[in-house]
Amino acid sequence: MTESSPIRTSEENGSEESRLHRLLVELFEQADIRIGGDRPWDIRLIDADVPERVFSLGSLGLGESYMDGHWQAERLDQFFEKLLRAHLDRKIRPLRLAFHALRTRLLNRQSLKRAWRVGEVHYDLGNDFYAAMLDSRMTYSCGYWDGAHDLEAAQEAKLDLICRKLRLQPGMRLLDIGCGWGSLMGYAAERYGVECVGVTVSREQTAWAKERYAGLPLEFRLQDYRSVNERFDRIASVGMFEHVGHRNYRTFMEVARRCLADDGLFLLHTIGKNERHTVTDPWIDKHIFPNGDLPAIGQIADAAEGLFVVEDLHNFGADYDTTLMAWHANFEAAWPRFRERLGDRFQRMWRYYLLACAGAFRARDMQLWQWVFSPEGVGGGYRRP
Numbered sequence: 001m002t003e004s005s006p007i008r009t010s011e012e013n014g015s016e017e018s019r020l021h022r023l024l025v026e027l028f029e030q031a032d033i034r035i036g037g038d039r040p041w042d043i044r045l046i047d048a049d050v051p052e053r054v055f056s057l058g059s060l061g062l063g064e065s066y067m068d069g070h071w072q073a074e075r076l077d078q079f080f081e082k083l084l085r086a087h088l089d090r091k092i093r094p095l096r097l098a099f100h101a102l103r104t105r106l107l108n109r110q111s112l113k114r115a116w117r118v119g120e121v122h123y124d125l126g127n128d129f130y131a132a133m134l135d136s137r138m139t140y141s142c143g144y145w146d147g148a149h150d151l152e153a154a155q156e157a158k159l160d161l162i163c164r165k166l167r168l169q170p171g172m173r174l175l176d177i178g179c180g181w182g183s184l185m186g187y188a189a190e191r192y193g194v195e196c197v198g199v200t201v202s203r204e205q206t207a208w209a210k211e212r213y214a215g216l217p218l219e220f221r222l223q224d225y226r227s228v229n230e231r232f233d234r235i236a237s238v239g240m241f242e243h244v245g246h247r248n249y250r251t252f253m254e255v256a257r258r259c260l261a262d263d264g265l266f267l268l269h270t271i272g273k274n275e276r277h278t279v280t281d282p283w284i285d286k287h288i289f290p291n292g293d294l295p296a297i298g299q300i301a302d303a304a305e306g307l308f309v310v311e312d313l314h315n316f317g318a319d320y321d322t323t324l325m326a327w328h329a330n331f332e333a334a335w336p337r338f339r340e341r342l343g344d345r346f347q348r349m350w351r352y353y354l355l356a357c358a359g360a361f362r363a364r365d366m367q368l369w370q371w372v373f374s375p376e377g378v379g380g381g382y383r384r385p
Contacts, residue, residue, distance in 0.1 A: 020051035031086035033079060041078035045071050058092045063283035063356075067348045076352060077325065080359025122289055123180075123202035129342075130181070132334035133327050138181035138208070141239035141269060142320040142368045151326040154319070159187040162236060164385035165312070165372055166265050168192040172233040175199075175259055177225045177252075178240020182209035182218065189216040197232070199223040225255055234267075235260050241270035241300075245293045249303035257307045260375060266308065268371040271320070272297055288353050300371065308373035311382035317367035324358035 025035050034042045045051075047070035053061030065071055073079045083089065127138075134140055135155045143154030144161050162184060168174065170193030176185050179198025182205075188194045195217040200206055201224065209220045225240075235256050244252045256266050276296035285292060304310065331354065335347055360366045372382065 017048055017052070020055055021048075024051040024054060027088060027091065028083075030091075031082045031088055033082055040075035041073060041082055043071050043073045043079060047071070055092065058282070059089060060282040060286065063287070063349075063352055066352050067287075067345050069348065076355035077321075077328075077358040077362065080356045081362045082359075084360055084363040084365040123200075124204040127181075127204050127208045129338060132337065133330045137183035137186065139183040140180055142271075142316070143323045143326075144316060145319045145322050146316075151323070151330075154323065154326075155183070156187070159184055160191070161385070162238065162267055162269065162370070163188050163192050165370070166234045166236065166267050168194050168234060170194065173197070175228065175230075175232040175235045177228070177235065177237040177256070178243070179205070179209070179220065180239065181205050182213055182220060184236060184238055185209075185218050185220075186213045186216060189213070189218055194234075197221065197230070199225055199228060226251060228255060228259055230259060231261055232259055233261050233264050235264065236267045236269070238267075238269040239271075241268060242292055242294055243289070244295075245291065246295065246299060249295065249299055253303045253307050256373075257375065262375050264375065265311070265378075266373040268300070268369075268373065270295060270300075270369055270371075271317075272300070272367045272369050274365070274367070284353070287349055294366070297367075297369070300369075304371075304373060308375060309377040310371065311374050311378055312370075312372040312384050314370040314384065315367055316370075317361055317364065320361040320366070320368050321358050324354050324361065328354040328358065 021035075028035060028043075032041075035045055036042070047065070047068075050062075050065045050071050053065045053070075055061075057064070130138055130140065135143075135152045137155060137159075139155040139159070142158065143151060144158035145154045146157065148154035148157050166174070168188055172192075172194045174185070174188055174194050174196045176182075176196060176198040179185055179196075179200050180202075182198060185196035185198050186209075189196055197219045198209070199221045201222070203222060206220050206222045209218075213220075237256075241252065260266055271294055273294040273296050276299050280293055301310070328351065331350060339347065357366070361368070372384075374382070
């Protein structure tokens with residue numbers, strides 16, 4: 001240590017901890033959240049370092065301190081609903097995260113080389129793990145809960161809604177960009193008599209889907225969407241556009257256009273954000289979806305301009321809250337089977353992911369959109385089924 005370096009006494013350290021604690025108490029009070037309160041959404045601090053981590057690293061510090069077991073809340077979903085309704089996320093802008101924001105805005109983090117990372121980190125966690133959390137078809141996207149009373153029914157309702165919006169007919173060829181475990185393709189082939197090609201960057205998904213749907217006219221490819229160059233009657237992309245990145249939105253739309261028949265329909269199902277100039281949450285980016293990038297509604301419209309006519313736009317983002325809570329219940333019930341393999345820190349991380357997202361959708365901080373596009377416009381107009 002040099003002569004000019006400050007030496008902080010334990011008293012000064014304690015004083016700083018107290019100051020940051022008071023600031024955090026005041027901040028949370030704006031969202032009706034109490035530190036040490038007894039309501040489900042109140043939080044209990046287990047370690048004194050939480051305020052410092054929050055103020056120095058924002059959402060990254062909040063999430064990682066939870067993963068470390070340094071704070072708890074009985075209902076994380078309610079905690080995040082209140083936090084986001086009060087827009088507390090906008091009131092902490094640590095300088096240490098400025099590089100993350102700059103990198104997100106300026107770099108193409110979803111290039112051909114980088115696009116495979118999310119498959120390796122997230123989707124290849126293990127098919128048995130996802131089978132325990134999801135419905136029987138392994139549908140890892142928002143269910144449609146209009147009239148549905150459980151996860152299985154909500155996911156089947158969503159798949160059927162997509163098929164009806166696409167006006168599928170026997171003998172058609174459907175391209176599924178980001179096909180996941182093949183739930184839409186399997187449903188479309190079984191119920192609507194279509195042939196399907198699906199592309200994904202996940203090896204685990206490809207292997208599982210090929211085995212599950214071996215008897216159907218389905219082709220699953222481990223392939224980046226940018227290299228697809230065939231014609232299809234219909235195209236769907238469900239829960240994949242969140243990994244495309246704003247620098248590639250136009251490219252994605254150009255691929256969809258060159259692959260779609262002139263009289264075809266293209267359905268895009270994606271999570272979206274309310275403002276285009278916000279950046280990816282650093283905790284989600286680091287721990288859950290590397291290189292993810294939620295689109296704003298204007299960014300999707302810009303990317304489609306001159307390529308497609310927007311026939312329909314449907315927002316049922318509130319249904320993601322219910323979907324995520326169902327996944328969370330399944331995850332917690334199945335956790336004893338995975339504890340030894342994944343560890344307790346993973347459990348806290350995954351719980352935080354599911355419940356933070358549920359709270360965000362409940363607060364309407366995030367949306368879920370289904371867009372229907374046509375190349376030239378549907379004659380006589382398009383009617384939502």
